[in-house]
Amino acid sequence: MTLFPRKLEEWYKTFTKEERNWLIIALIIALIMSTTTLTWHALDREHQVPVETMEVAPDVFMEKAMRFSMEYAGKVIPEGVDIYLAGVQFRWIPKELKLKKGVTYKIWISSGDVLHGFSLLGYDGTVYNVMVMPGMAYAVNVKFDKTGVYEIRCNEYCGLGHQYMIGKIVVVE
Ligand SMILES: [Cu+2]
Known part of the structure; x- marks a missing residue:
């Protein structure tokens, strides 16, 4: 041819x-x-996601999140305290955060192993979406105007237990 x-x-x-x-x-x-x-x-500068980023070793961040989790287990997190939230196969550490209504919190989010996604949906349609990479920490400012339970979901497929990776934010008066 x-x-x-x-x-x-x-x-x-x-x-x-x-x-x-x-x-x-x-x-x-x-x-x-x-x-x-x-x-x-x-x-809308306040809802820029993320507001800050920093490099961090996964094991260092995991330890920070574990310590934070133990210190504030079952307690309402006071205003001005930075929150450390780690995504790890297949859970969030801490798995529950108790926050005050109307207070702006800074949540530092990172991963202890593979790529995860932080997804938070508010009743008013507010959406926070952050890709959570190991080795990087991302700061997100959150403020809730209504009390209630909000779910944190992993929105980046991270393995067989991905769908069980659900955290909770409980907002109280
Ligand atoms: Cu996942």
Whole structure:
């Protein structure tokens, strides 16, 4: 079989009407998405996720989270105390955080082993999503305006027990 090079006209065809219309629609969507993203970034500084990052060895962070977990087990975490939350196959340490309503807390999140995801959904539609990489800690500022129980879910597939990786935030008066 012999291959013949194609002529330039065979490669470059002018747009059909449908192709041109789709291109215009795609450009409009891209424009709307970039505008809303930039506007949100400028207007809502408090909900930027994460607000801070730092490098940390997984075992060092795990120890911090374990110590924090033991110190505040069953207790309401006071205002101004930084929270340390570690994701590890297949649980969160601590598995439950008791927080006060209306108080802004800084939660440091990291992983003790593989890649995890921190996903927190609020009743008011607030969503926090952070990718949790081992070796990095991410700070997220959270504030709850309503009491109740909020779930922390791992949103990055991390192994066979991934679906059981559910933490809890209990917000009290
Ligand atoms: Cu997971």
